[in-house]
Amino acid sequence: MSGPMAVVLAAGKSTRMKSALPKVLHQVCGRPMVEYVLDAARSASVTRIVAIVGHRADLVQAELSKYSDVEFALQVEQKGTGHALMMCRDQLRSHQGAVLVLAGDTPLLKRDSLFRLLATLEDQRATCVIGTARTANNFGLGRIIRDADGRFEKIVEEKDATAEEKRVQEINTGCYAFDSQALLASLDKIKPNNSQAEYYLTDCPRVMKDSGQKVVALETFDMVEALGVNTREQLAEVTRTLQRTAMSNWMVNGTTIVSPENTFIDPQVKLGADTVIEPFSFISGAVVIGDNCHIGPNAVIEGPLQLESGTIVAPFQHLSGK
Structure with missing residues (x-):
């Protein structure tokens, strides 16, 4: 066997x-x-x-x-x-x-x-x-x-x-x-x-x-x-489910996400303790954000990228590791 x-x-x-x-x-x-x-x-x-x-x-x-x-x-x-x-x-x-x-x-x-x-x-x-x-x-x-x-x-x-x-x-x-x-x-x-x-x-x-x-x-x-995905509506529903689960886990582990319903963060992103993610920020790809960072609002971060602890990403700033 x-x-x-x-x-x-x-x-x-x-x-x-x-x-x-x-x-x-x-x-x-x-x-x-x-x-x-x-x-x-x-x-x-x-x-x-x-x-x-x-x-x-x-x-x-x-x-x-x-x-x-x-x-x-x-x-x-x-x-x-x-x-x-x-x-x-x-x-x-x-x-x-x-x-x-x-x-x-x-x-x-x-x-x-x-x-x-x-x-x-x-x-x-x-x-x-x-x-x-x-x-x-x-x-x-x-x-x-x-x-x-x-x-x-x-x-x-x-x-x-x-x-x-x-x-x-x-x-x-x-x-x-x-x-x-x-x-x-x-x-x-x-x-x-x-x-x-x-x-x-x-x-x-x-x-x-x-x-x-x-x-x-x-x-x-x-x-x-x-849930199987057969329609665009179901695709969006699955995406929301993964997002909610991931953001809930990050918040349990010490990250502040001010408005989860108005924030997009890939589940593969890693977030540090005491980091604050402001509304309307978009974080995608293999991004690692350290402790005590402040992101946004309206920031865009695209991986692969690593931000050291204490980093401040200003409102409307766009960072890309591509």
Whole structure:
């Protein structure tokens, strides 16, 4: 058995974003959203990542090829999530152990949730653990159907769901932990028997269950974390979430941000204690600001740049390390 690997689905278009740029390359706080997914996987002890690319594969590969732990599989035609996994059969075949399957458009994934998927796979000797969440706003999302004893039965997509199934509030987040060899075997058995004529990855857990293998649906995600980015509005929402989290952490650790709602600071920025950030300041990139600094208001600082402790950046001043 080897350590876990991750397969990241990154082949999709930006249809609902009305963009020629691949969806996973749209930026969140100065970084392509897919990079946050890679970081989450690495934080869960993944050392090998396969990115499945398709639409404008050249752009996605150019962005991610700088990482030595990322390899690629090409999905020329987008025939569903199950079809995407079929494109990396060789990588799966060469791997003995756990596989995380993640969507490349979920930049808010947390390490602890991925750890729980992997731990449950091992502890319960399952072949699949499905990460689920609960929401009343479930339109368009796959529903988790359980039997009378609460055990996983199947996943039903919106377009294939009955009226009763559509009322189910537990949804599939699109994050899974699989046994690699069981996943391979199940991929050979799924069929495009649905309204989309696609190969659904969601059919793999059903195939496993029907063959007597253990499949667990684990409610381990919250909906904020599971939020996939399909629209520009959702892109802005994810950006705001990362901003709020980062600024809250800095303030807890001794930085004064006078008006967080009127300030933009990349999460990768590092801020010192007793430093004051005035409103309408914009700090982006790899910026390190020392202790007892005073920034702005209306200052612009672009990294890479390091400001020594005690630095004063005047109102409307623009500093750039580029």
